[in-house]
Amino acid sequence: MRWYALAIYVFLYLPIVLIVFFSFNSGRYAMDWQGFSFQWYGRAFANRFAMQALATSLEVGLWTAALSTVIGTLTAIGLERTRGWPRRLFDGLIYVAIMVPGVVIGIATLIAFVTLFGALNPLLAHLFGPDGPQLAMGRATVVGAHVLFNLAVVTLIVRARLAGLDRSLIEASEDLYATPLGTFRQVVLPLLTPAILAGFLLSFTFSFEDFIIAFFVAGPNNTLPIYIFSSIRRGITPEINAIGTVVLIVSLTLLITAQFLLRSRDRAVAGKG
Amino acid sequence: MTAAAGTRDEGRGGGRATTALLLAPASAFFLLLLLLPLAVVIVYSFGERAPAGGYLPAFSFDNYLNLAARGQAFLNTLTLAPLGTLLCALVAYPLAYFLAVRASPRIRTLLLVLVIVPFWASQLLRIYAWLLILGSKGIPALLSLVGIEDLLLVNTRFAVLVGMVYGYLPLMIFPIYVSLEKLDKRLLEASSDLGARPWRTFLQVTLPMSLEGVATGSLLVFILLMGEFIIPALLGGGKVFFIGNALVDLFLQSRNWPYGAAVSIALIAIMLASIVTYMRFVLGKRGQRPNAFM
Incomplete structure (x- = not known):
């Protein structure tokens, strides 16, 4: 039994260890160890296309995280004040947004955007002339499609935390004549902060790692996962491992932090949870 | 001014308006980026392909009647996704059992965290790693040292199955672990006190009581495998393709x-049919909902 468990852990970690290990390979092929070197990191950071893709991914990730966190938090608070069918409707939509596979979300948003832009662009050209602004697929459309999924996730996380809040704290604040806004800012918001931060980090990581949705709606822009995918198609070099190692470090650090923030709720003031 | 999170002002006129304002942005997103796009997909599915690719308005069932043209993708998905789910469950169960029953409580949390951490790493990179392992410089190169030559592992069903098990194992381990953890250990003692052999205890007590976890994990894994793209794209190399791969081809290459x-x-x-079936037959009357991600 122990040995079986050990074997599974090796199975789980070996692939990740291999990516990191061969990123330090001095040879040209990913699995053919020639000696230790940092050269592929140097090449990756000097690679204009990779860096452009990284910048796009960071920008898309930050926008996605910011918007999802704000909207998801508002939604969680709004749902806390809602009963009956509107609440059930939102619950249903949140589950649909999470359960519909990424490939379908990608397709659906692609054709919806293309249809919408196809209808609006002639109007824009009419209003502003042929050199005026035109709508096109790009970073904004990726952010839109990413926010859809992540606002659902943030709503669930913040709502779980809200449900675990100790009501007596809010009542105490109200008894002490705090205005509702004051209660929110001074009591509720600080208690929600770990969940909100965790939601931010989770959304950023999802967006930073997502390939399939961006593949459909990114238009001519490459995000880092799209860049990695097309590099793999062209041939495997340790440069992919080097970029991959950077991605792994970024996303694992953020996710472990997020998890830590979510765990801390057990130790925090939250009562009934 | 009434504001957020006050529970007491519920029902007051101002409270309603605030609630509506709080829910407005999410409503806009769900409407514009979920419901509207899904509606557009439904409308398009009855249309015709424009000569240059894209959409021509029409009303016909031809697209649906033609689904068999991509029958291979459906066949691959509908055979490999259940098979992958089954393999995942078989691999996950002993580990979940070990974690819930055998592992010492001191290191249990650590071991559980270690299960989930690789799952957080980008799926693209984890599957890329298997491309390295199964590729010609990986396991086949090692096997050629012992005389097994020219073994081709990538671009096979085997590679896709390995990727599927690897990709979703943690998602299977957790629900099984939870169901085994809930299990009252005194039942196991009672069973052995009554003279049941360990295997019999397992088959008659432990396994039936943990089937709910197996079912939940299987549903999650199955649903995600159905929409899979990256694993067949990288490890199936165009030979073993899923519905997701057919969709990428149809939308981005052949533009139909x-x-x-x-x-x-x-x-x-x-x-949807598999979720409904699961709810009806597995969760039965308990009215529980699989809580997908949280």
Whole structure:
């Protein structure tokens, strides 16, 4: 039994260890160890296309995280004040947004955007002339499609935390004549902060790692996962491992932090949870 | 001014308006980026392909009647996704059992965290790693040292199955672990006190009581496998392709959007049918909902 468990852990970690290990390979092929070197990191950071893709991914990730966190938090608070069918409707939509596979979300948003832009662009050209602004697929459309999924996730996380809040704290604040806004800012918001931060980090990581949705709606822009995918198609070099190692470090650090923030709720003031 | 999170002002006129304002942005997103696009997909699925690719308005069932043209993708998905789910469950169960029953409580949390951490790493990179392991410089190169030559592992069903098990194992381990952890250990003692052999205790007590966890994990893994793209794309190399790969091809290469729309509707229909079946037959009357991600 122990040995079986050990074997599974090796199975789980070996692939990740291999990516990191061969990123330090001095040879040209990913699995053919020639000696230790940092050269592929140097090449990756000097690679204009990779860096452009990284910048796009960071920008898309930050926008996605910011918007999802704000909207998801508002939604969680709004749902806390809602009963009956509107609440059930939102619950249903949140589950649909999470359960519909990424490939379908990608397709659906692609054709919806293309249809919408196809209808609006002639109007824009009419209003502003042929050199005026035109709508096109790009970073904004990726952010839109990413926010859809992540606002659902943030709503669930913040709502779980809200449900675990100790009501007596809010009542105490109200008894002490705090205005509702004051209660929110001074009591509720600080208690929600770990969940909100965790939601931010989770959304950023999802967006930073997502390939399939961006593949459909990114238009001519490459995000880092799209860049990695097309590099793999062209041939495997340790440069992919080097970029991959950077991605792994970024996303694992953020996710472990997020998890830590979510765990801390057990130790925090939250009562009934 | 009434503001957020006050529970007491519920029902007051101002409270209603605030609630509506709080929910407005999410409503806009769900409407514009979920419901409207899904509606557009449904409309497109009855249309025709424009000569240059894209959509021509029409009303015909041709796209649906033609689904068999991509029959291989459906066949691969509907055989390999259940097989992958089954393998995942078989690999996950002993580990979940070990974690819930055998592992010492001191290191249990650590071991559980270690299960989930690789799952957080980008799926693209984890599957890329298997491309390295199964590729010609990986396991086949090692095997050629012991005389097994020219073994081709990538671009096979085997590679896709390995990727599927690897990709979703943590998602299977957790629900099984939870169901085994809930299990009252005194039942196991009672069973052995009554003279049951360990295997009999396992088959008659432990296994039946943990089937709910197996079912939940299987549903999650199955649903995600149905929409899979990266694993067959990288490890199946165009030879073993899923519905997701057919969709990418239809939308981005051959640009037959109406037909692609019909394929995605068929995919969603199969997924919904499996969720409903699961709810009816596995969760039964308990009225529990699988809590997907949280």
